[in-house]
Amino acid sequence: MVVVGVGGIGSAALYHLARAGHRVLGLERFHLAHDRGSSHGESRILRLAYFEQPGYVPLAKRALELWHGLERESGERLFLRTGGIDGGEEGSTIFEGARQSCEAHGLQHEVVDGRELRRRYPAMGFPRDHRFVLQSDAGTLHPERCIEAQARMAEAWGAEIRTGVRVRGWGETTGGVRIELDDGETIEAEQIVLCAGAWSPSLVPDEAPPMTVERQVVGWLTPGEPDWYAPEVFPVFNVEVGGGHHYGFPSLHGRGPKVGRFGHLHEEADPDALRREATEADRTLLQGFADLFLRGGGPLGDCIPCMFTHTPDGHFVVDRVDARPVVVACGFSGHGFKFAPALGEALARIVAGDDPGQPFEIFRWARFRDAPAS
Structure with missing residues (x-):
């Protein structure tokens, strides 16, 4: 199992996958808790009075517990x-x-x-x-501390993390996926979990919702x-x-x-x-x-x-891509960090083929494809 991106959501996915017993590798193009993406700046709001939609409240509660x-x-x-x-x-x-x-x-x-x-x-x-x-x-x-803590605990549960590693692309194989790194190295894995933040549009499948x-x-x-x-x-x-x-x-x-x-x-x-x-x-x-x-x-x-x-509707994408060996977590639209541990827990369930529960129906990969034409 490979997680691409070890930021706020990726470090959470790595932690919960490792804790669930998966053999998992995290690939991060910069260093941990870097300032090049979307999970830095010393503070992120966690709130339960969720004006975007009441359905987020149980997820926020679970995140706070975690x-x-x-x-x-x-x-x-x-x-x-x-x-x-x-x-x-x-x-x-x-x-x-x-x-x-x-x-x-x-x-x-x-x-x-x-x-x-x-x-x-x-x-x-x-x-x-x-x-x-x-x-x-x-x-x-404190986002930087959160990422470092999730990554450190993931390693304690057996995960491996490689930093300074850029993923150039990936493709499906008969047994899973093959990941190509910038230096020409390839990595074989049963599944890939894409948590690449602002770099997601260049890594997710072509039929991804527009971001x-x-x-x-x-x-x-x-x-x-x-x-x-x-x-x-x-x-x-x-x-x-x-x-x-x-x-x-x-x-x-x-x-x-x-x-x-x-x-x-x-x-x-x-x-x-x-x-x-x-x-x-x-x-x-x-x-x-x-x-x-x-x-x-x-x-x-x-x-x-x-x-x-x-994303066009401001909700996240947290889902498996059809029945393929790729799971995506992206499009967090400026309000996702607070949910990181609950999303990581859900991603571990999705990888295992289990139902992540509510409110993940609104985070489906195919919701834009399935929407009726206006």
Whole structure:
């Protein structure tokens, strides 16, 4: 068994496959926990009030259980609970979706307006008439530590990992697959699991659903009121304000609060030629949000890019390709990292020929092919 890509999802797949007793090799083109793809930047939101669709809530709950289990097994602190805020105008997608998910799954939550939010969290200057769902189980993961812990525990269960190895392509054989590396080496395996992130469009079969790779930029502020942004008093957030979907984190790991805008500048990207320097447009967009809505947020410091790989409907692809010896996990559309251990667990089931359970019906490989013509 070979897993291609040992990032957030690939390291989870490797860990759960090894733990299930499979002989498995992970191939990573860079080093572990690198900054070239989609799983870096010191923080990722984990939330249960899932505005995208209530069906994600059980998967998020399972992921949180598995993250805590990995913390116990690895001895690493991976998740910090801060509580979370999701909202916008009355009727907005984020507010209504988060509230519906909480109500559908009986999640403890509270609904407040912007005035009350400002009273509780002095750094938050969101509009007073907007509405927000407060859900106490949300928090932030440290993605680099998560990848390293999953990879280390995978090795402890018998997995092998090779870094600095680029997969040029692969093809089916009578007994499984043959994988060709950039240096000309070939590897034979019974099955291949593709977890290649932004490089997925070049590796998945030709009949894959269409995916686009988008450049995303986040930045850290240098707050004038640092005490307002400590994780004890400043929760993670997703908000629809200022004409966009913005998200953010408290001050962590010795740096100021981190902010981003989902979709950023809607800039399609080539993962092998990603512009890594922040432009004036990148900085202006993030600074403008902070100046309007984060009191005492201060000027932007560091900015870094990553990549979102989108499917047309924003849902993931986690499935076997028909009856072939290839399983894909891709198209995580900017909201997949939090689910990594639950997805890894499901991938191990798929490889074994078992049903991964809910909500994996919406992640089917063939859903776009099977959709009726409009």
